[in-house]
Amino acid sequence: MDTALPDMPSTSRKIDIAFILKKSLVSALVALVLFSLMIGIRTEAGPSGQLTYWTRFGDLAMMVVAVFAGSIVIEWLRHWWGPVETIRVVPPMAEKALSLAGRLVAPALLAFTFLVPVIFYDQRYILDLGILVLTYVMLGWGLNVVVGLAGLLDLGYVAFYAVGAYSYALLATNFGLSFWICLPLAGILAAFFGVLLGFPVLRLRGDYLAIVTLAFGEIIRLVIINWQSFTGGPNGVSGIPRPSLFGIPMTAADDGFAARLGIEFSPTHRIVLLFYLILALALLTNWVTIRLRRLPIGRAWEALREDEVACRALGINTTTTKLTAFATGAMFGGFAGAFFATRQGFISPESFTFHESALVLAIVVLGGMGSQLGVALAALAMIGGFELFRGLEQFRMLVFGGAMVLLMIWRPRGLIGHRAPTVFLKDNRAISSDLVKEGR
Amino acid sequence: MNAPLLAIRGLRASYGKIEALKGVDLDIAAGEIVTLIGANGAGKSTLMMTIFGKPRARAGRIVYDGRDITSVPTHHIARMRIAQSPEGRRIFPRMSVAENLQMGADATDGTPAERAASLDKVVTLFPRLKERMTQRGGTLSGGEQQMLAIGRALMSRPRLLMLDEPSLGLAPLIAKQIFDAIRVLNRQDGLTVLIVEQNANHALRLAHRGYVMVNGLITLSGTGAELLKRPEIRAAYLEGGRQTDAPAAG
Numbered sequence: 221m222d223t224a225l226p227d228m229p230s231t232s233r234k235i236d237i238a239f240i241l242k243k244s245l246v247s248a249l250v251a252l253v254l255f256s257l258m259i260g261i262r263t264e265a266g267p268s269g270q271l272t273y274w275t276r277f278g279d280l281a282m283m284v285v286a287v288f289a290g291s292i293v294i295e296w297l298r299h300w301w302g303p304v305e306t307i308r309v310v311p312p313m314a315e316k317a318l319s320l321a322g323r324l325v326a327p328a329l330l331a332f333t334f335l336v337p338v339i340f341y342d343q344r345y346i347l348d349l350g351i352l353v354l355t356y357v358m359l360g361w362g363l364n365v366v367v368g369l370a371g372l373l374d375l376g377y378v379a380f381y382a383v384g385a386y387s388y389a390l391l392a393t394n395f396g397l398s399f400w401i402c403l404p405l406a407g408i409l410a411a412f413f414g415v416l417l418g419f420p421v422l423r424l425r426g427d428y429l430a431i432v433t434l435a436f437g438e439i440i441r442l443v444i445i446n447w448q449s450f451t452g453g454p455n456g457v458s459g460i461p462r463p464s465l466f467g468i469p470m471t472a473a474d475d476g477f478a479a480r481l482g483i484e485f486s487p488t489h490r491i492v493l494l495f496y497l498i499l500a501l502a503l504l505t506n507w508v509t510i511r512l513r514r515l516p517i518g519r520a521w522e523a524l525r526e527d528e529v530a531c532r533a534l535g536i537n538t539t540t541t542k543l544t545a546f547a548t549g550a551m552f553g554g555f556a557g558a559f560f561a562t563r564q565g566f567i568s569p570e571s572f573t574f575h576e577s578a579l580v581l582a583i584v585v586l587g588g589m590g591s592q593l594g595v596a597l598a599a600l601a602m603i604g605g606f607e608l609f610r611g612l613e614q615f616r617m618l619v620f621g622g623a624m625v626l627l628m629i630w631r632p633r634g635l636i637g638h639r640a641p642t643v644f645l646k647d648n649r650a651i652s653s654d655l656v657k658e659g660r
Numbered sequence: 661m662n663a664p665l666l667a668i669r670g671l672r673a674s675y676g677k678i679e680a681l682k683g684v685d686l687d688i689a690a691g692e693i694v695t696l697i698g699a700n701g702a703g704k705s706t707l708m709m710t711i712f713g714k715p716r717a718r719a720g721r722i723v724y725d726g727r728d729i730t731s732v733p734t735h736h737i738a739r740m741r742i743a744q745s746p747e748g749r750r751i752f753p754r755m756s757v758a759e760n761l762q763m764g765a766d767a768t769d770g771t772p773a774e775r776a777a778s779l780d781k782v783v784t785l786f787p788r789l790k791e792r793m794t795q796r797g798g799t800l801s802g803g804e805q806q807m808l809a810i811g812r813a814l815m816s817r818p819r820l821l822m823l824d825e826p827s828l829g830l831a832p833l834i835a836k837q838i839f840d841a842i843r844v845l846n847r848q849d850g851l852t853v854l855i856v857e858q859n860a861n862h863a864l865r866l867a868h869r870g871y872v873m874v875n876g877l878i879t880l881s882g883t884g885a886e887l888l889k890r891p892e893i894r895a896a897y898l899e900g901g902r903q904t905d906a907p908a909a910g
Contacts, residue, residue: 516766519755523763526752532714533746535738535767535816641756641794 244291251287337492353603358502360583360595362552368590370545371525373430376437380410380550382572384557389457399463410554411547418546444569456568463562505552588634665690671720673710680706682876693853695863698873704856743818749809753798764815782811803834822854860897
C-alpha cells in the first residue's frame with residue numbers, strides 16, 4: 221500500500237510491476253487460446269477437395285508476444301492517466317482563461333461559419349461539405365429536442381426527414397408550389413407524422429420505445445418504396461425545383477439573380493444561397509430550442525426525461541408534453557428534409573435508411589445529450605471526419621469506430637456533458653457533470 | 661365540524677387482478693394533520709396514488725372540497741391545489757434545485773408574484789435549499805432531497821399536502837427536522853397534511869388523527885395519542901412493542 225508520508229506531495233506514483241505483469245500475462249493467455257485456432261492452424265481445401273491444414277506457430281507466438289507487450293504498455297499508461305487520489309489543482313488564472321475560451325467557442329464558431337462562403341468561395345468542395353455538415357447540425361439539433369431534452373429514444377428520426385423531403389418534392393413537382401411555401405408545409409406535415417408516431421408510443425419508454433420508433437422509420441421508407449403511383453417508388457422523384465431567393469431564380473436567365481445584380485452568372489451563387497439557407501434553418505432550430513428550454517414546456521420535457529411519475533404528481537400533462545416533443549423534433553426534421561430535397565434536386569428512398577437515423581443519433585449522443593454546442597461539434601467531427609478519413613478507404617469505419625469508443629471512454633457524457641441551468645436566482649453558473657452521479 | 665376537505669368512501673383500486681384497496685373510508689378535515697400507517701404492501705401508497713387518479717379507482721368516491729374528483733384526469737387534480745411528494749422523493753436529478761422548485765409551480769396557474777412568495781416560503785422553511793439553488797438535484801444529500809421534494813410540492817401553494825414516507829432512509833435527526841417543518845406549515849398556514857408513514861411513532865405524535873391500514877382496509881382510527889397507546893399498534897408498528905418514551909399528542 222501507499223506508504224508516502226502525509227506531507228509529501230503524492231504526485232509520485234508507484235508502478236506496481238507485479239500487477240501489470242499479471243494482467244498482461246492473463247491477456248496473453250487469452251490471446252493464446254483465441255489465436256491458437258484462428259492463427260495457429262491454417263486450413264484450406266486441398267487439390268482434390270479434402271481438407272489440408274498446416275501449423276503457423278511462429279505467427280501465433282508473434283501475436284501472443286504483441287498482445288503481451290501491448291497490454292504492458294496499456295496498463296502502464298492507465299497507471300499514469302488513471303484516477304488519482306490527489307486533487308489536481310489548476311491555477312485560478314488558467315481556470316479563468318479556460319472558461320473564457322469555453323465561452324468564446326460558440327461565437328467564434330458561428331462567426332467562422334458565416335464567413336465560410338467568403339473564405340472558400342472558389343472551393344466548391346468545401347462549400348458542399350459545409351452544407352452537408354450544417355444539414356446534420358440541424359438534424360442533430362432537431363433530434364436533440366426528442367432525445368436530449370425529452371429523453372425519448374427515437375431511432376426512426378429519418379422518417380421525418382423523409383416526410384419533409386417528399387412533402388416538398390411532391391408539392392413542388394405536382395402543384396408547382398415554391399420552396400418558401402412548401403418549407404412550412406413540410407414542417408407541419410412532419411410534425412403531424414411526429415404526433416402520429418407519438419400516440420401509440422405514449423406508454424413506452426427506453427428499449428421498447430426505441431424498437432417502435434425504429435420500426436416507424438422503416439415503415440415510412442417501405443411505404444415510399446411501395447407506393448409507386450404517388451412517390452415514384454424506388455425511382456424517386458427527380459426534377460425538384462431549386463430554391464429561389466424569395467422569387468428571384470438563381471439561374472443565368474435574364475430575370476435571374478446574377479442578371480438583376482448586373483454581375484456575371486456563376487453556379488456558385490446557388491451554392492452560397494443554399495449554404496446560408498441551411499445555416500439560417502439550423503440557427504432557427506437552435507434559437508427555438510434555447511427559447512423553449514426556458515419556458516415551462518421545455519422544462520417539462522426535461523423533467524419528463526428525469527422522472528415521469530414525479531411529473532404527473534406535479535400536474536404536468538405527460539401526454540401533451542410527449543406529443544409536443546415528438547412534433548417539435550419532427551418539424552425540424554421536416555425542414556431539414558425539404559432543404560435536402562431542394563439541394564439534391566432528386567430524392568429516392570435510398571437516402572432515408574436507418575443508417576441516417578443512427579448517424580444523427582450518434583451525433584446527439586457524442587455531442588453530449590442536450591448540449592447545443594456539443595451537437596454542433598459532434599456533427600462537424602462526424603461528417604467532417606468522414607470526409608477527412610476518405611483516404612483510408614476501407615479502414616475508415618474502423619478508425620471511426622475506434623474514435624467513438626475512445627471518446628466514450630474518456631468523455632462518457634459526450635463532448636460537452638454539462639447542461640446550462642435555465643432558472644437563475646443570482647448568478648448563472650454551469651454545473652459540471654463531473655460532480656453529478658448518473659440520473660436515475 | 662364542517663364538511664371534510666377530503667372525503668373518501670368505499671374506495672377500491674387494483675393493479676391488474678390484485679386488489680390493493682378493498683373499500684377504504686377516510687376523512688381529512690381542513691387544517692388537520694392525518695397520518696396513515698401500515699405495514700409494507702398494506703396499500704398506503706396506492707391510496708395516495710389513487711387520490712391522484714393513477715391507478716384509477718374501481719369503485720367508491722373521492723370528494724375534495726365538495727367536488728367529486730374520482731375520475732378527474734391526474735394533471736387536473738394537481739391543479740386543484742392538492743400537492744404530492746411521491747414515495748422515494750423522485751426529484752429531478754439532473755436539473756438544478758431552482759429548476760426543480762420551478763417545476764412545482766409550472767403546471768399551476770399562479771401569478772409570478774405568488775410564485776415568488778411560494779419560493780420565499782420554501783427557502784425560509786428549508787434554508788439549506790437556498791445554499792444549493794444552482795446545484796443539481798442529484799448532488800443533494802438524502803435529507804436535502806426530501807426537503808426539495810416537499811419544497812417542490814409547496815410551490816403549487818397547496819391546500820392539501822400529501823407526503824409519502826417523508827422520513828424514509830433519513831437519519832433520525834434529519835427526519836425530525838422534516839417533521840418539524842411539517843408542523844410549522846400546519847400551525848402557521850393551516851395547511852392540511854396527509855402523511856403516509858412506517859415511522860409510526862414520529863408520525864402519530866405529529867398527527868391530529870391517524871388511520872391504520874392492513875391489507876387494503878382501514879382497521880383502526882383515532883387521535884394520534886389514542887393510537888399510540890393501543891397495545892396492538894405498539895406491538896405491530898413501534899419496534900416490537902419495546903417501551904418508548906411516553907407518547908404526547910402532536
